[in-house]
Amino acid sequence: MKIVIAEKPSVGRELAKVFGATTRKDGYIESKGYSFTWAFGHLLQLAPPQDYGFIGWRKQHLPMLPAKFKLAIRKIKTKDGFVEDPAVRKQLDTIKKLFDEATEIIVATDAGREGELIFRYIYYYLKCKKPFKRLWISSQTDEAIKDGFRNLKPGTDYDTLFNSAHCRSESDWLVGMNATQALSISAGNRTVLSLGRVQTPTLAMICARFLEIKTFVPQTFYQISILLIKDEQIFKAVSTSNYKNKEEAEKLFSLVEDVPSGFPTGGNITAVEAKPRKEPPPLLHDLSSLQQEANKKKGFTADQTLNLLQNLYESKLVSYPRTGSRYIGDDVFAGVPDLITKFTNHPDFGKQAQFLQTITLNKRSVNAKKVTDHHAVLPTGEEAYGLSSDKQAIYDMVVGRMIEAFHQECLKEITKITIQSGLTFIANGTVIRSAGWRSVFNETEDDKKDEDNAALPKVAVGEQLPITEKSLLEKQTKPKPMFNEASLLKALETCGKEIEDEELRYAMKDSGLGTPATRASIIETLITREYITREKRNLIPSTKGLAVYEVVKDKQIAQAELTGQWEKRLEEIRSGASVKDFKSEITEYTKMITNELLIAGASISGRLEDKKLEQA
DNA sequence: GCAAGGTC
Numbered sequence: 043m044k045i046v047i048a049e050k051p052s053v054g055r056e057l058a059k060v061f062g063a064t065t066r067k068d069g070y071i072e073s074k075g076y077s078f079t080w081a082f083g084h085l086l087q088l089a090p091p092q093d094y095g096f097i098g099w100r101k102q103h104l105p106m107l108p109a110k111f112k113l114a115i116r117k118i119k120t121k122d123g124f125v126e127d128p129a130v131r132k133q134l135d136t137i138k139k140l141f142d143e144a145t146e147i148i149v150a151t152d153a154g155r156e157g158e159l160i161f162r163y164i165y166y167y168l169k170c171k172k173p174f175k176r177l178w179i180s181s182q183t184d185e186a187i188k189d190g191f192r193n194l195k196p197g198t199d200y201d202t203l204f205n206s207a208h209c210r211s212e213s214d215w216l217v218g219m220n221a222t223q224a225l226s227i228s229a230g231n232r233t234v235l236s237l238g239r240v241q242t243p244t245l246a247m248i249c250a251r252f253l254e255i256k257t258f259v260p261q262t263f264y265q266i267s268i269l270l271i272k273d274e275q276i277f278k279a280v281s282t283s284n285y286k287n288k289e290e291a292e293k294l295f296s297l298v299e300d301v302p303s304g305f306p307t308g309g310n311i312t313a314v315e316a317k318p319r320k321e322p323p324p325l326l327h328d329l330s331s332l333q334q335e336a337n338k339k340k341g342f343t344a345d346q347t348l349n350l351l352q353n354l355y356e357s358k359l360v361s362y363p364r365t366g367s368r369y370i371g372d373d374v375f376a377g378v379p380d381l382i383t384k385f386t387n388h389p390d391f392g393k394q395a396q397f398l399q400t401i402t403l404n405k406r407s408v409n410a411k412k413v414t415d416h417h418a419v420l421p422t423g424e425e426a427y428g429l430s431s432d433k434q435a436i437y438d439m440v441v442g443r444m445i446e447a448f449h450q451e452c453l454k455e456i457t458k459i460t461i462q463s464g465l466t467f468i469a470n471g472t473v474i475r476s477a478g479w480r481s482v483f484n485e486t487e488d489d490k491k492d493e494d495n496a497a498l499p500k501v502a503v504g505e506q507l508p509i510t511e512k513s514l515l516e517k518q519t520k521p522k523p524m525f526n527e528a529s530l531l532k533a534l535e536t537c538g539k540e541i542e543d544e545e546l547r548y549a550m551k552d553s554g555l556g557t558p559a560t561r562a563s564i565i566e567t568l569i570t571r572e573y574i575t576r577e578k579r580n581l582i583p584s585t586k587g588l589a590v591y592e593v594v595k596d597k598q599i600a601q602a603e604l605t606g607q608w609e610k611r612l613e614e615i616r617s618g619a620s621v622k623d624f625k626s627e628i629t630e631y632t633k634m635i636t637n638e639l640l641i642a643g644a645s646i647s648g649r650l651e652d653k654k655l656e657q658a
Numbered sequence: 659g660c661a662a663g664g665t666c
Contacts, residue, residue, distance in 0.1 A: 050665060083664030091660075099659075116664095124659095129666070156663060211663075218661030226660075238661045356666080364665080559664060567661095 045144040046078045046177070047137065049151040049160055052355075052362070053182065054080035057150055060187045069136035079140055081151065085130045086163040088215045089114040091223075101227050105220045105636040107629060111212055113167045138168050147174035149197060152415040155612075158200050159207035176200050180413050183373040205621050206612040212625075213608065214239055216632045221599055224636045225590070228643025229650060235590055235643070236571055239604055240556045244564055245573050246600040247533055248525050249583045249591035258521035264291035268298060268467055269511040270309050272499040276510065279309075279459070279467035284517075291514060297464025300509040307506035309467075313460035314503055321452040323479035325368035326407040326418030327443050329558040330531050332436070335443075337528040340435055341579055344527050344562035350436040351419070359426050360440050364559040365416035369409045374417055378403065378448060384423040390438065391445045394482050403448040404479075414552075420444055442482055449479035457498045463509060471498030524580040527565060534561055537602040546606030553609060555602055589649040593642045599635055 048054035055071065055078070058064075063073030070079035089112035096103040115131055117124040141147060147170070151157035165174070174197040179190035221237040229235055266281040285291040299308025327335070332351065336342040342350070351363040370378075385395040407418060421441050429437060453476040461467040472494060474480070501507070525533065538550030556564050565581070568574045573587030583591065594600045611624045 081664085082666055084662095085664090087663085088661090127666095152664090160664065207663095211661095214662045216661090220660095222660040234659055236660055240662065352666085557663075560662065564662090 043140075043143050044076050044146045044148060045140045046076060046148045046150050047161060047164070048078070048080040049157055050082060051080045053150065053152075054078045056182055057187060060184050069133050070140060077140055079137055080133075081137075081160050081164060082130065082133065084156075084160055084163070085116055085134055086113040086167050087116055088112070088211060091219055099223050099227055099231060101640060104224055104227075104640065105216075105632050106223075107216065107632065111215070113163055134164070134168070137164060141165075141168060141170045141172060144172055147172055147197075148177055148191075148194060149174050149200075150177040153178045153180055154415045155203060155207040155210065155616075157415065158203045159211060162204045162208070173197065180415065181371045181373055181410070181417065183371075185373060186371075202616050202618055206615040209615060209621060209624055209628075210608070210612055213628045216628055217599065217635065220632050220636045221639055224639035225593065225643045228640045228647075230643075230647045233586070233650060234571060235586075236567070237590075237594065237599055237639075239599065239608070240560070241564055241567055242594060242600050243537070243555055243602045243604070244530070244534060245568055245583070245587055246591055246595055247537070248530065248568075248574055248581055249588055249595075251522060251525050252583050252588075255521040255524060260518040260520065261286070262288075262516060262518055264288060265515045265517055266291065266295050266298065266465065266467075267513050267515055268300065268309070268461070268463070268509045270461065270469070270507045271510050272501055272505075272507050275499045277469055277471070277495045277498055279461050279469035282466045282468055294465050295512065295514045298509065298512045299463050300512045302511075305509070307508050308463050309507040309509045310462040311459060311501050311503055311505045311507065312462045312466075313458075314501055315458040315460075317456050318475070319454045319456050321454060321478075321480075322406050323404050323446050323449050323451065324443065326370065326420065326447045327440060328365050328368045328418055329363055330366070330535055330561065331368065332419060332439060332443075333562065334528040334531050335439055336436060337526065337531075337579070339439070340432075342432070342436075343565070343576075344531055345566050346432070347436060348562045350433050351440075354433060354437055354440075357426075358422055358424050359437060360422060361418075361420045362416045363419060365414075365419060366558040367413050367416060368418045369407055369412040370417040370420065371410035371413050372408060373410075374420070375403075375405070375408045378444075381421065381423045382445070382448065385421075385441055385445070388441065391442055391482060394445050394449065398445065398448055401450060404450060407447045446479040446482045449482060450476070452476065452478040452480045459498060459501060461507075469495060469498060471495040473497045524582065526579040526581060530565065530581060531561055534564070538606060541603055541606055543603070543606070545610055546603055549610035549613060550602075550606045553605070555605055586650060589646040593639070593646055597635065597638065598631070 046057055048057060058071040058078040061073055061076055063071045063076060063078055065072040070077050091106050093112055094108045096106050115126045118127045149161045151161045175194040176197050177190045178195055179186050218238040225235045225237055264285040268279050269276050270279060299305035333344040333347045336347040354360045355363045382395050382398050386392050388395060419440055426437055455473045455475055457471040459469040534556055535554040538547060538554050541547040572584055574581050574583050598604050615621055615624060
């Protein structure tokens with residue numbers, strides 16, 4: 043009997059289906075020759091400090107550097123504290139039984155670093171010694187699966203991938219557990235002050251933005267705007283320059299030749315520019331882009347959106363939710379026309395779905411090379427009925443985006459008129475010639491400025507138009523907005539791109555901070571720790587969060603670059619570099635940050651106390 | 659009590 047093990051039940055069932063396996067057992071599916079089983083993500087985790095004898099949080103334990111890490115069954119929180127997850131224990135027993143009977147194991151966890159780790163932790167925990175082969179596919183279509191099974195790789199081909207995964211896991215434990223205890227202990231051990239490679243840079247971003255806004259000094263500046271008229275159509279133009287000095291602005295303002303000042307045609311047209319612009323449809327959604335849209339449109343938190351989407355996935359209404367790809371492969375694209383047909387009666391998108399049946403579909407979101415473990419989120423086409431309003435809203439965002447993504451470009455005409463009257467003015471106008479994908483939701487653009495005109499009248503260079511009105515506008519510079527969940531998610535995705543060091547930036551190019559699967563939980567962790575709170579839709583740091591930020595802000599643990607450095611080294615390990623060197627560097631770093639925090643935490647002890655007094 | 663990673 044060959045045992046195939048997948049990362050999650052949905053994939054296990056999909057593989058079984060391709061093999062025609064139908065005998066459903068508890069935790070696996072059987073056929074002649076093959077049994078298909080699965081994990082539920084990580085079943086095993088690195089054991090907590092107390093499993094190595096570090097009982098209680100004590101300075102003399104630090105730094106905790108286990109000679110050999112242990113694995114423990116994933117825990118869940120109950121009213122009696124943390125206990126082994128019984129469902130996980132049961133599935134591990136099933137897997138053990140199957141492995142014991144196996145002649146060969148076929149590893150079908152997701153094709154990536156964590157997928158490899160999920161299997162290897164199970165394999166080593168069960169002390170299994172049987173040979174295994176690796177299924178490595180990036181698409182779940184029947185053809186891709188069959189092809190993958192014809193081209194199984196030797197399991198040992200992925201030893202270096204496991205090494206990099208294992209290093210990632212242990213390094214996060216070493217740095218996170220030690221830094222957390224060190225800071226908590228030195229700050230008086232009254233409350234948990236957690237730190238980690240991902241959560242601390244995230245907290246730092248929120249705090250830095252908050253302080254930037256708090257210390258922002260608005261600058262007053264002046265702008266001059268005019269209204270012109272042509273063929274009974276009034277349009278607006280704004281001075282190309284801003285003026286810091288009021289006297290200067292007033293002087294220039296007096297030079298504007300408007301009708302009330304006695305100039306019947308004081309606006310000289312000096313340039314007219316009209317350019318067509320094509321706006322391609324948006325890409326399909328990955329989890330993060332959907333979380334951002336749901337936060338903007340409906341105010342859902344990242345966590346709520348993930349839960350709603352997971353629910354839709356479990357009801358077989360949408361494809362795999364925790365994806366980081368906004369593309370699909372050609373094989374999935376082949377099924378898209380039929381999929382679109384299923385939505386021709388949709389109350390909101392039916393008409394546009396019908397229209398898509400008559401055109402060549404846009405293939406911007408089709409790129410097999412950009413599909414990683416999972417493709418972009420798509421509806422499955424199963425009939426959806428009786429959904430709660432929140433679930434329906436998320437489902438409609440998925441369906442609507444699919445219709446948009448395969449729709450035509452939006453064609454616009456951008457017009458720019460330059461007017462001279464004492465000083466130079468610009469009038470901008472945008473006319474949509476063909477709405478294309480924008481007809482799906484029919485929403486106005488988010489980047490539209492209030493000084494933009496819709497359509498501009500036809501004018502020619504040399505024409506002189508009446509200026510019916512002029513205004514001197516007093517404006518103030520504004521700080522960047524506070525982070526909300528949408529802008530934070532985006533910042534987590536793109537923070538790698540702002541790293542100056544080219545190599546580190548390259549190492550983070552496909553990752554950012556955290557992963558699609560974990561970003562919602564990072565935000566929730568910061569809230570649970572009382573580092574940040576939600577105020578309306580904004581994420582605001584608390585006194586506690588700001589105190590922690592003060593201690594760590596100049597340290598590596600608060601920089602996104604740390605992840606960049608790790609990613610670079612982990613990639614080297616994956617291609618065969620020594621594990622030993624990286625491990626000893628992590629050990630050194632752990633010792634250093636632990637010692638620093640054991641000293642530094644004392645400085646915030648008082649600030650945590652203040653918070654309690656305020657509340658009392 | 660604590661990380662980050664995956665998923666029901």
